Amino acid sequence: xxxxxxxxxxxxxxxxxxxxxxxxxxxxxxxxxxxxxxxxxxxxxxxxxxxxxxxxxxxxxxxxxxxxxxxxxxxxxxxxxxxxxxxxxxxxxxxxxxxxxxxxxxxxxxxxxxxxxxxxxxxxxxxxxxxxxxxxxxxxxxxxxxxxxxxxxxxxxxxxxxxxxxxxxxxxxxxxxxxxxxxxxxxxxxxxxxxxxxxxxxxxxxxxxxxxxxxxxxxxxxxxxxxxxxxxxxxxxxxxxxxxxxxxxxxxxxxxxxxxxxxxxxxxxxxxxxxxxxxxxxxxxxxxxxxxxxxxxxxxxxxxxxxxxxxxxxxxxxxxxxxxxxxxxxxxxxxxxxxxxxxxxxxxxxxxxxxxxxxxxxxxxxxxxxxxxxxxxxxxxxxxxxxxxxxxxxxxxxxxxxxxxxxxxxxxxxxxxxxxxxxxxxxxxxxxxxxxxxxxxxxxxxxxxxxxxxxx
Numbered sequence: 001x002x003x004x005x006x007x008x009x010x011x012x013x014x015x016x017x018x019x020x021x022x023x024x025x026x027x028x029x030x031x032x033x034x035x036x037x038x039x040x041x042x043x044x045x046x047x048x049x050x051x052x053x054x055x056x057x058x059x060x061x062x063x064x065x066x067x068x069x070x071x072x073x074x075x076x077x078x079x080x081x082x083x084x085x086x087x088x089x090x091x092x093x094x095x096x097x098x099x100x101x102x103x104x105x106x107x108x109x110x111x112x113x114x115x116x117x118x119x120x121x122x123x124x125x126x127x128x129x130x131x132x133x134x135x136x137x138x139x140x141x142x143x144x145x146x147x148x149x150x151x152x153x154x155x156x157x158x159x160x161x162x163x164x165x166x167x168x169x170x171x172x173x174x175x176x177x178x179x180x181x182x183x184x185x186x187x188x189x190x191x192x193x194x195x196x197x198x199x200x201x202x203x204x205x206x207x208x209x210x211x212x213x214x215x216x217x218x219x220x221x222x223x224x225x226x227x228x229x230x231x232x233x234x235x236x237x238x239x240x241x242x243x244x245x246x247x248x249x250x251x252x253x254x255x256x257x258x259x260x261x262x263x264x265x266x267x268x269x270x271x272x273x274x275x276x277x278x279x280x281x282x283x284x285x286x287x288x289x290x291x292x293x294x295x296x297x298x299x300x301x302x303x304x305x306x307x308x309x310x311x312x313x314x315x316x317x318x319x320x321x322x323x324x325x326x327x328x329x330x331x332x333x334x335x336x337x338x339x340x341x342x343x344x345x346x347x348x349x350x351x352x353x354x355x356x357x358x359x360x361x362x363x364x365x366x367x368x369x370x371x372x373x374x375x376x377x378x379x380x381x382x383x384x385x386x387x388x389x390x391x392x393x394x395x396x397x398x399x400x401x402x403x404x405x406x407x408x409x410x411x412x413x414x415x416x417x418x419x420x421x422x423x424x425x426x427x428x429x430x431x432x433x434x435x436x437x438x439x440x441x442x443x444x445x446x447x448x449x450x451x452x453x454x455x456x
Contacts, residue, residue: 011082031352032323053129085251099402113417115146118240123150133157137212141173143231148180164207165335214316232268241274269347303361328447365436385417
């Protein structure tokens with residue numbers, strides 16, 4: 001490896017994207033609309049108004065290809081954006097691969113992940129609408145941290161329901177949220193009807209993102225001065241995250257590269273969509289032809305083992321019905337360490353793109369992912385969050401295939417956060433206690449039996 005090799009590709013603040021990209025106008029067909037669970041008719045702005053401010057509702061349904069980023073949001077983005085794109089020279093050398101591996105690193109944000117890319121605009125639009133408080137769920141704590149940070153900047157109160165398994169595994173994430181001024185509860189809690197109903201049967205329930213969403217939505221819907229903020233899944237969230245892919249396009253162009261393979265981890269889909277959608281635009285326009293691959297945990301495989309159907313976005317059935325790949329809103333994933341990927345469903349927009357055959361999907365066990373994380377940390381120096389270890393493992397698989405074939409592929413992945421608060425997960429792996437749970441088909445079938453009935 002030459003001493004002059006370029007390791008990181010940086011953009012100037014003047015190159016920060018000034019628009020978010022909406023992939024919907026470029027797709028062969030639009031995604032199916034969310035439905036009101038009572039009428040089974042497409043939801044309108046009035047149905048969403050108790051949860052979201054009008055600016056975000058309009059972004060959720062917009063048919064415009066580009067949406068201007070407000071100046072107030074750009075000013076906050078500049079605290080850490082544009083984020084760096086790295087060439088993984090040392091990992092390539094360790095693998096002995098002819099492939100060239102690039103990773104877009106979002107761990108440089110104040111919260112340590114990609115989540116502020118949407119937390120900041122969501123807090124901005126809510127503050128603009130006169131909202132006093134935001135409620136939300138969080139899995140691993142990355143989203144809760146990001147929204148706590150953004151709420152502090154725009155003078156909002158923030159109340160977070162943190163999935164029980166992660167609340168227990170990651171106490172420092174809770175402390176970080178509280179440092180930013182948030183109030184944090186273990187979910188399921190006794191503070192909501194949704195939480196109480198779960199705790200009656202199991203007071204030590206590990207929780208799930210679906211349950212935490214139910215609790216946050218319930219509280220927001222009861223207070224006219226409170227709104228709900230979602231960290232993934234919905235269209236406007238993926239829209240905000242496209243700053244990742246737009247920057248990566250410029251950075252790869254700066255070194256005269258185009259990706260042959262793009263891999264990203266998927267839980268609700270926002271990080272993956274944020275990286276992939278700008279490249280999908282280029283692919284649909286015939287300007288490049290990458291394989292785009294979503295990587296999910298084998299214990300929560302909504303794309304690879306779920307069904308494409310209308311389902312609730314939460315466990316208690318309080319949200320609109322979303323057409324998505326789902327394991328059933330009653331499905332409770334095993335308490336794996338990648339808490340941000342423990343969601344029963346998938347972004348409806350990403351699900352639609354998958355149904356159109358525009359992306360691939362792969363499910364990986366967590367031990368393979370942590371093996372990849374150690375190899376990455378010991379070569380590139382960054383300790384990744386458990387979620388992007390799935391993308392790293394897939395990138396390493398692809399690079400090893402290039403070693404066998406001799407192909408010099410360009411592999412792009414998103415390292416969506418650091419793992420500084422996830423060291424208990426690494427301790428579990430290093431001690432040999434981490435195991436891969438094989439989820440039998442019967443568990444999925446049981447949860448899918450409760451899907452709402454929606455006429456075709």
